[in-house]
Amino acid sequence: MDLILTQFAKIFPEINLALGAGIMIFSRFLGLMQFAPGFNRKELPTIARLSFALIMTVITASVVKIPPFPNDTSMILCIVLNYLFGALIGYIVNCVIATITAGGDMINTQMGLSSAMVLDPTTRAQTSIIGNLFTLAGVIIFMAIGGLYWLIDAFIRSFEIFPMYGTSVPLDKIVNMDYLILITSNVFLVGMQIAAPVLLATLGQDIILGTISKTAPQVNVFQMSFLFKPILGALILTWILPMLMEVITEYITSFSNIF
Numbered sequence: 213m214d215l216i217l218t219q220f221a222k223i224f225p226e227i228n229l230a231l232g233a234g235i236m237i238f239s240r241f242l243g244l245m246q247f248a249p250g251f252n253r254k255e256l257p258t259i260a261r262l263s264f265a266l267i268m269t270v271i272t273a274s275v276v277k278i279p280p281f282p283n284d285t286s287m288i289l290c291i292v293l294n295y296l297f298g299a300l301i302g303y304i305v306n307c308v309i310a311t312i313t314a315g316g317d318m319i320n321t322q323m324g325l326s327s328a329m330v331l332d333p334t335t336r337a338q339t340s341i342i343g344n345l346f347t348l349a350g351v352i353i354f355m356a357i358g359g360l361y362w363l364i365d366a367f368i369r370s371f372e373i374f375p376m377y378g379t380s381v382p383l384d385k386i387v388n389m390d391y392l393i394l395i396t397s398n399v400f401l402v403g404m405q406i407a408a409p410v411l412l413a414t415l416g417q418d419i420i421l422g423t424i425s426k427t428a429p430q431v432n433v434f435q436m437s438f439l440f441k442p443i444l445g446a447l448i449l450t451w452i453l454p455m456l457m458e459v460i461t462e463y464i465t466s467f468s469n470i471f
Contacts, residue, residue: 232287233278236376238269239291243298244367247306249351250360268364276371290377297374298367305363307395308467309350312460313339314399315406316346322407322414323445324438342449346406346460353461395467402463406456413448414441 242265245251251261281287320326320340329338339347354360404411421437 229278229280230273232281233273233276233376234269235287236290236294237272237276238265240294240298240370240376241265241268241272241367243295243300244302244363246299247302248363249306249309249354250363252302252306253351268367272368272371275368276376279375279377282377285377285379289379293374293378294376297370301363301366301370304392304395305359307399308464309347309354311395311399311402311463312350312406313343313347314403316340316343318403318407319343319346319410319445319449322411322441324441349457350460350464353457354464357461357465359464398463406459409452410445410448413444417441417444 245261245265317340320328320342323342325341328341331338417440418437421440
């Protein structure tokens with residue numbers, strides 16, 4: 213078999229070069245789709261994602277410059293590193309959506325819906341209802357403002373930073389520490405800003421119920437809170453939802469220069 217492959221490479225050098233580059237591009241795009249928003253949704257059929265990855269492989273191979281395969285490099289190592297590099301790009305982008313999810317989880321907890329959990333097929337973990345709603349809204353907004361185009365452009369330009377036959381990942385060129393600190397710290401900061409209106413409204417309700425509990429101890433305030441918190445939270449959330457969508461859009465757009 214090795215002899216056949218060696219003779220094939222000698223007889224058809226251009227085809228062999230394109231096949232080698234296609235394998236590297238395909239593995240890198242699969243790593244990207246594993247974490248990138250929009251591509252990592254388990255609702256998408258596997259055959260559709262693989263077909264799209266194959267189409268992107270053909271397009272990217274016709275755009276980027278294909279270097280010759282170095283003789284002293286392991287093919288398996290190059291495939292693994294390309295997959296990890298694509299996964300790293302997708303993970304950095306997914307951190308932006310994680311901030312929006314954190315805001316939804318805070319709202320869900322404050323509304324008293326912690327026991328109402330759903331299974332997220334993407335993460336295969338139990339997530340809150342409001343958090344899942346905000347995640348889907350963030351992904352839709354990300355796609356609507358051109359996030360997928362930014363992502364594909366970043367994928368094509370990634371071959372200038374890390375060649376397809378590279379054996380060491382240049383983390384200093386990929387991960388900007390300032391942006392990394394900003395994105396990770398925003399998971400709590402921006403999430404708190406998104407959840408602030410509902411948090412303040414429910415806090416005011418807790419103060420009112422606490423006052424009622426002191427003035428009229430015979431009233432079962434604890435049981436009343438289970439009824440009022442979800443209703444008040446839903447009303448506030450419905451009222452501020454258009455403004456929250458604008459805030460989420462501005463937040464995602466502010467990170468467009470990292471792609």
